[in-house]
Amino acid sequence: xxxxTQMEGPxxxxxxxxxxxxxxxxxxxxxxxxxxxxxxxxGLQLLLKATKADDKGSNKGFEATYRKETTSFHLxxxxxxxxxxxxxxxxxxxxxxxxxxxxxxxxxxxx
Amino acid sequence: DVKVTQSSRYLVxxxxxxxxxxxxxxxxxxxxxxxxxxxxxxxxxxxxSYDVKMKEKGDIPEGYSVSREKKERFSLxxxxxxxxxxxxxxxxxxxxxxPDGTQYxxxxxxxxxx
Numbered sequence: 001x002x003x004x005t006q007m008e009g010p011x012x013x014x015x016x017x018x019x020x021x022x023x024x025x026x027x028x029x030x031x032x033x034x035x036x037x038x039x040x041x042x043g044l045q046l047l048l049k050a051t052k053a054d055d056k057g058s059n060k061g062f063e064a065t066y067r068k069e070t071t072s073f074h075l076x077x078x079x080x081x082x083x084x085x086x087x088x089x090x091x092x093x094x095x096x097x098x099x100x101x102x103x104x105x106x107x108x109x110x111x
Numbered sequence: 112d113v114k115v116t117q118s119s120r121y122l123v124x125x126x127x128x129x130x131x132x133x134x135x136x137x138x139x140x141x142x143x144x145x146x147x148x149x150x151x152x153x154x155x156x157x158x159x160s161y162d163v164k165m166k167e168k169g170d171i172p173e174g175y176s177v178s179r180e181k182k183e184r185f186s187l188x189x190x191x192x193x194x195x196x197x198x199x200x201x202x203x204x205x206x207x208x209x210p211d212g213t214q215y216x217x218x219x220x221x222x223x224x225x
Contacts, residue, residue, distance in 0.1 A: 004153075032212050043115075043201055043216040044154075089153060093212030097142050097161070097205055098169070101153035 002027045006090045006102035013080055013109050021075040021105045023064075023090035031092040033057075033066055033073040034099070038087040047075075047088070080109045114138070115217035117202055123223045130189040132220050134202030142205040143185035144169075144214065145177065147198040154201060160185055161207070192224045 007022040025031065032051045036044040048057030053068035062077045073090060090102040118133035134143065142161050146154040146169075156169030158177040166177050174196060178186040185204075189196055199221050203214040 034213070036216075041218075043218040044203075045216065046213055049213060097207075097212055098144075098156060098159065099154075099203075099212065099214055101155075103151050103153040 002031070002092060002094065002100045004090050004092055004100055004102035006088075007105055008103070010106040010108060013107070015081060015109055015111055016079045017109075019075075019077045019080045019084070019107065021088055021090075021107070023073045023075065023102060025071050025073065025090075025092050027071075027092055027094060029094050030068075031094050033064070034091040034093070035062070035064055035073070035075050036089045036091060036101075038089065038104075040086070044089065080107075082109050082111050085109045115202055115204055115215050117200075117217040117220050119220050120218060121221050121223075123225065124189075124192050125225050126193060128189075128192050128224075130192050130222065130224075132187040132189075132200055132202075132222070134185045134187070134204075134217055135183050136185075136202075136204040136215070137183065138204065138206070138215075139182065140204035140215075141182070141207040143179065144203040144205070145175075145185065145187045146201045146203065147171070148201055148219070149198055157187065192222075194224050196222065197224045198222060 034049045035047040037047040048059040050057040050066035056065045091099045115136045144159040145157045160179040176188045202217040
């Protein structure tokens with residue numbers, strides 16, 4: 001079946017630190033890959049996505065590259081801010097419109 | 112912008128009560144989804160609907176049912192609420208033909224069953 005494994009948290013960082021959240025997947029086929037973010041008290045919103053191998057998704061200073069050879073889609077940001085404190089979810093979708101999510105990683109950035 | 116709204120942000124119910132969670136989207140999307148979110152488990156799909164009056168079970172449908180009488184509205188029903196249904200419930204929508212499957216989420220309903 002399809003599954004997503006992401007780095008366990010929680011992660012606590014200082015402002016301007018480098019953030020990496022690891023995500024690997026198992027899928028029967030060639031999925032689209034996503035990072036969703038959930039800010040405190042809100043629903044999920046799409047952060048970035050990639051639809052094929054070697055694509056790089058980017059948004060708000062975050063980046064992730066679709067690596068087919070390692071079945072990974074790690075999220076990175078070079079300099080985090082307090083406003084980046086949130087829960088981050090890695091997810092995949094095949095052609096059936098359903099999303100499979102990882103467990104989520106809670107990130108706290110301290111000033 | 113796509114807007115997905117959920118009827119309540121917080122809800123407290125008693126064991127055995129019938130609970131209705133409502134979700135409305137304003138972008139004429141064909142597909143709608145109900146998830147529950149629990150710490151350490153991520154989001155798990157309960158039910159989804161790809162058209163009016165159509166529904167399919169997700170990964171954890173037990174104890175839940177759904178209703179889709181109008182395209183814009185998708186209801187999740189807990190026939191007899193139990194304490195293990197205390198959770199955050201998230202609704203999402205998606206137009207058919209979206210090449211990459213990006214879903215749009217509502218703000219969530221945090222349900223406490225006592």
